[in-house]
Amino acid sequence: MNAIECKGLSKQFEKNFALQEAEVKIPENRIIGVLGPNGAGKSTFFRLLVGQIKSNTGEIHVLGQKPSWELNHQIAYLPDRARWYLDYSVEKTIEYGKNFLPGFQEDKAYDLADRMKLDASMMTASMSKGQEAKLMLILCMAREVPLVILDEPFAGIDMIAKEQIMETIIDLASEREQTILISTHEIAETEGLFDYVVFFKEGKVILSGDVEELRGQQGSLQSIYRELYR
Amino acid sequence: MEERKVGSFVFQIDLSQPLYEQILDQIRSSVARGEIGLGEKIPSVRELAISLKVNPNTVMRAYQELERDGLTEKRRGQGTFITTSKDSIASFKSELAERYCLEFVDKMKSLGYTEKDMIHWITHAKGVNK
Numbered sequence: 326m327n328a329i330e331c332k333g334l335s336k337q338f339e340k341n342f343a344l345q346e347a348e349v350k351i352p353e354n355r356i357i358g359v360l361g362p363n364g365a366g367k368s369t370f371f372r373l374l375v376g377q378i379k380s381n382t383g384e385i386h387v388l389g390q391k392p393s394w395e396l397n398h399q400i401a402y403l404p405d406r407a408r409w410y411l412d413y414s415v416e417k418t419i420e421y422g423k424n425f426l427p428g429f430q431e432d433k434a435y436d437l438a439d440r441m442k443l444d445a446s447m448m449t450a451s452m453s454k455g456q457e458a459k460l461m462l463i464l465c466m467a468r469e470v471p472l473v474i475l476d477e478p479f480a481g482i483d484m485i486a487k488e489q490i491m492e493t494i495i496d497l498a499s500e501r502e503q504t505i506l507i508s509t510h511e512i513a514e515t516e517g518l519f520d521y522v523v524f525f526k527e528g529k530v531i532l533s534g535d536v537e538e539l540r541g542q543q544g545s546l547q548s549i550y551r552e553l554y555r
Numbered sequence: 556m557e558e559r560k561v562g563s564f565v566f567q568i569d570l571s572q573p574l575y576e577q578i579l580d581q582i583r584s585s586v587a588r589g590e591i592g593l594g595e596k597i598p599s600v601r602e603l604a605i606s607l608k609v610n611p612n613t614v615m616r617a618y619q620e621l622e623r624d625g626l627t628e629k630r631r632g633q634g635t636f637i638t639t640s641k642d643s644i645a646s647f648k649s650e651l652a653e654r655y656c657l658e659f660v661d662k663m664k665s666l667g668y669t670e671k672d673m674i675h676w677i678t679h680a681k682g683v684n685k
Binding site for chain 1: 568570571572573574575600601604605607608609610611612613
């Protein structure tokens with residue numbers, strides 16, 4: 326079954342088309358790389374999935390439904406450039422997750438914090454960019470929901486933090502049935518993570534498929550990326 | 556290409572080739588060469604996926620294939636182990652040797668060499684006896 330199906334999806338901001346007649350099909354229970362240069366339409370696509378913006382034309386089906394606030398109970402979404410309240414500690418953040426986020430598992434959240442070396446008493450204000458990114462990731466990944474959307478979770482983060490985030494995602498994916506969409510520009514470092522990939526260009530999907538098959542036919546995702554966008 | 560040690564295995568992962576085949580081939584070779592002992596426990600899918608930073612489904616596929624080969628056995632609640640049967644490994648090793656020979660012979664035939672030429676090449680090709 327497909328977790329996401331979109332037909333003829335267009336979204337216009339003033340005169341510019343962020344998405345133009347995009348056709349997107351994404352299978353469930355995979356880790357999907359959503360790739361493409363800045364401005365290709367990736368973040369707009371994500372925002373449409375969670376109903377933050379409305380499309381001009383086209384159809385969207387997420388987990389078999391149209392986007393809505395009810396559907397968002399089943400989606401954990403980490404927006405691009407997400408920041409967190411400066412006066413929250415890790416502990417208070419997890420408390421927040423428990424109280425407000427559907428499917429949030431407190432034990433899991435503490436496990437993840439431990440794994441990523443975030444101390445419970447640490448305050449957001451004192452965190453590095455990588456530590457804050459990990460905290461935001463915990464808010465998403467501690468949720469037992471069928472769909473997770475991470476918009477650039479690796480942007481501007483040091484190598485060790487990046488590896489810890491990747492390990493956490495792999496760890497959770499091996500015990501759960503979950504569809505995880507991840508957009509990133511760090512293809513060389515993260516491509517092993519993906520088993521399905523969608524390439525966006527100028528508001529359209531120009532290539533998608535099983536990563537292992539694509540590797541067999543065309544080589545690494547990095548080299549496919551170069552061919553598509555150079 | 557980066558080398559990664561996981562338990563008794565050393566992996567070299569090349570992102571331009573299917574990862575599942577590389578994981579499979581490299582475990583097969585270590586078993587065939589006897590680098591990992593009979594009945595030894597191998598890393599779980601999760602452990603290997605995390606160490607290699609690779610999708611768990613990819614590792615799972617390689618593990619299923621190893622089990623079909625008869626090289627590994629799953630024990631309930633304990634994990635995956637290298638087979639305890641020397642015969643299974645020996646017969647798998649002969650199968651692999653045969654497959655490699657056929658590949659070699661096919662390639663040499665495509666260059667127009669006869670069987671006699673091939674034997675000459677095997678013993679005299681540069682680097683063979685290193």
